[in-house]
Amino acid sequence: MVSKGLLRGYPFKGLVLSIVLCLLWLVQAPAQTRVGGIIAEDTTWEGEVFLEANTIVKAPCVLTIKPGTKIYCQPRSALIIDRGAKIIAIGTPEEPIVFTSASENPARGDWGGISINGYGTTNATGVLCPAPIEDVTVVGEAGMGEYGGCDPHDSSGILRYVRIEYGGFRIDGENEWNGLTLQGVGDETIIEYVQIDHNDDDGIEFFGGNANVRNILVTYCTDDQYDWTNGYQGKGQFIVGLLANDAGRRGIEADNLKADNDAQPISKADLYNMTLIGNNQIPEEEGEGVLPRRGTRLNLQNSIIYGFLEAAVDIDNEATFARAQNGELIIDHNIIYNNLGGENFNPDESDEKGYTPPFTTKEFVTQMMQNNRLVDPLLNSTDWQNPDLRPSAGSPALSGAANPPQDRFFVGNADFIGAFDSQYDWTKGWTTLGGELAKMPVPTAPNTYIYSPQNYPYTHPNPKLARPMSDGFVEHGKASVKVGLHTFSAPVDIYLGISLPDGSLYSIDENNQFHLVTDLALVSAWRKNQTHSVYEEILPEFNKSALSPGTYWGWVLVVPTGTNMASFDFNSSPYYLWGFSETF
Numbered sequence: 001m002v003s004k005g006l007l008r009g010y011p012f013k014g015l016v017l018s019i020v021l022c023l024l025w026l027v028q029a030p031a032q033t034r035v036g037g038i039i040a041e042d043t044t045w046e047g048e049v050f051l052e053a054n055t056i057v058k059a060p061c062v063l064t065i066k067p068g069t070k071i072y073c074q075p076r077s078a079l080i081i082d083r084g085a086k087i088i089a090i091g092t093p094e095e096p097i098v099f100t101s102a103s104e105n106p107a108r109g110d111w112g113g114i115s116i117n118g119y120g121t122t123n124a125t126g127v128l129c130p131a132p133i134e135d136v137t138v139v140g141e142a143g144m145g146e147y148g149g150c151d152p153h154d155s156s157g158i159l160r161y162v163r164i165e166y167g168g169f170r171i172d173g174e175n176e177w178n179g180l181t182l183q184g185v186g187d188e189t190i191i192e193y194v195q196i197d198h199n200d201d202d203g204i205e206f207f208g209g210n211a212n213v214r215n216i217l218v219t220y221c222t223d224d225q226y227d228w229t230n231g232y233q234g235k236g237q238f239i240v241g242l243l244a245n246d247a248g249r250r251g252i253e254a255d256n257l258k259a260d261n262d263a264q265p266i267s268k269a270d271l272y273n274m275t276l277i278g279n280n281q282i283p284e285e286e287g288e289g290v291l292p293r294r295g296t297r298l299n300l301q302n303s304i305i306y307g308f309l310e311a312a313v314d315i316d317n318e319a320t321f322a323r324a325q326n327g328e329l330i331i332d333h334n335i336i337y338n339n340l341g342g343e344n345f346n347p348d349e350s351d352e353k354g355y356t357p358p359f360t361t362k363e364f365v366t367q368m369m370q371n372n373r374l375v376d377p378l379l380n381s382t383d384w385q386n387p388d389l390r391p392s393a394g395s396p397a398l399s400g401a402a403n404p405p406q407d408r409f410f411v412g413n414a415d416f417i418g419a420f421d422s423q424y425d426w427t428k429g430w431t432t433l434g435g436e437l438a439k440m441p442v443p444t445a446p447n448t449y450i451y452s453p454q455n456y457p458y459t460h461p462n463p464k465l466a467r468p469m470s471d472g473f474v475e476h477g478k479a480s481v482k483v484g485l486h487t488f489s490a491p492v493d494i495y496l497g498i499s500l501p502d503g504s505l506y507s508i509d510e511n512n513q514f515h516l517v518t519d520l521a522l523v524s525a526w527r528k529n530q531t532h533s534v535y536e537e538i539l540p541e542f543n544k545s546a547l548s549p550g551t552y553w554g555w556v557l558v559v560p561t562g563t564n565m566a567s568f569d570f571n572s573s574p575y576y577l578w579g580f581s582e583t584f
Helices: 004-028 318-325 361-368
Strands: 032-039 043-045 048-057 062-065 070-073 079-081 086-090 097-101 114-117 157-165 180-183 190-197 204-207 212-219 226-229 233-242 252-254 268-277 288-292 297-301 304-306 311-313 329-332 335-337 379-381 388-391 446-450 469-471 478-485 492-499 505-508 514-516 527-530 534-543 551-560 575-583
Touching: 032 043, 079 086, 180 190, 204 212, 226 233, 252 268, 288 297, 288 304, 288 329, 311 361, 318 329, 329 361, 469 551, 469 575, 478 492, 478 551
Parallel strands: 032 048, 043 062, 048 070, 048 079, 062 086, 070 097, 079 114, 086 157, 097 157, 114 180, 157 190, 180 204, 190 212, 204 226, 212 233, 226 252, 233 268, 252 288, 268 297, 268 304, 288 311, 297 329, 304 335, 446 575
Antiparallel strands: 379 388, 469 478, 478 534, 492 505, 492 527, 492 551, 505 514, 551 575
């Protein structure tokens, strides 16, 4: 029985409690922003954002999205970045940025997607560069914006640790949205650690441009996972295409230009360390792992092509066979398994009237190319609902890799076939596939690693594969200094340093200020008691001509938290020391 005293006090106390709880919710609830239409000034999104219509970021504005922001997208909405505008969407492994459906029951096609437009080159107008901008401008399909120009080094910003889910809205029978559309995007745009999930068309598609991408996960999209056309020329490394059992077509669909297979500039993609996984339950007629056609060029190496319905590789069109004959189509050092029920290649049928290919795709891949292997890659799990695409112990994917180009983009010490080594699954913790973040161990002994620089840091929980300090776009006459380190298993202190050609050493403090080092015991840490991943620019971009000629060294030193630097000994103290040199 309830007491009369409790009954008498309840209405007042209940009201007070409700008010208190409401105030607490208002204090703790994430910030909410509703957007749609034109963004004509620099804008920052954080907390929860509701995309209510097509939203266009106009040049020269910058849209900045904070780590952990979640963007809920209404039907028919999409995000378009104009030429000359930028998106700076930098999440972290712990706090990715997520674009998702606003529906309580999300599904493919609930909203559009993201379209980024740049001033990179294309072949869609028939006009070669240099040329006036109006002569090389292309109007994108499905209202995705105008793109194209004559600047292959254009920058449209940064996408890092970003998820794009449930897009692909169909405008009509011919036009639909890709999850991520890159139109004329230049190679100073940074795109890495991006997942496109459950899109109702292609996962990622390049329309011309020169964008380079790394650590891309495309899952359960209904058309092609990775697609390019219109003279795209770019690079990619560590890329996954994974099909569901209900829909999906190709791992790669690669074109030059449909209207003119020899249009200049000719499409060319350099791709290393891809894992493309088909699904033999898909009720579709088309399902090739890799479809080079319409005169594209391609260099695909150190990759796995597994389980596609129609073929592992299928070369189409006379212009594409001509590329293969003259060495502009390379598909080598790959593992191919269990496609077309184990046959892997279908009989080449002429798709052009009156043309008979000089060789079959099978002959090209297995004879003209010398290093492909038709063997089981022994991946941990290719189950589309519970994938673990790392090679297991004894896998042939752990040997036989080609050396990637030493060109400042590719990670050269990735000596394995496919998108993963045997230990590290870079999709865990921030993607829809779930799992826990891999963590870098705290040093227990002296460890020194010298590596080659690249455009921006490549993080990895294996210290031997980590490349935590880098300089940016030196080949374009620019330089900057960036640092990126993976999540740690326990707290560490991080010290940064740069050596100049005259031999002087400068440390970098927590405020990114430089200090001449005269005594190691007096050096301030850049980060103390650090466990989360870090990925920061410590010296903004500048013209490298401002530097004195000579060799510069960059250093990252990681020690267990609390290490007394006054008694630190490089011969016996536990540490990781990474370094690289750059000569200007």
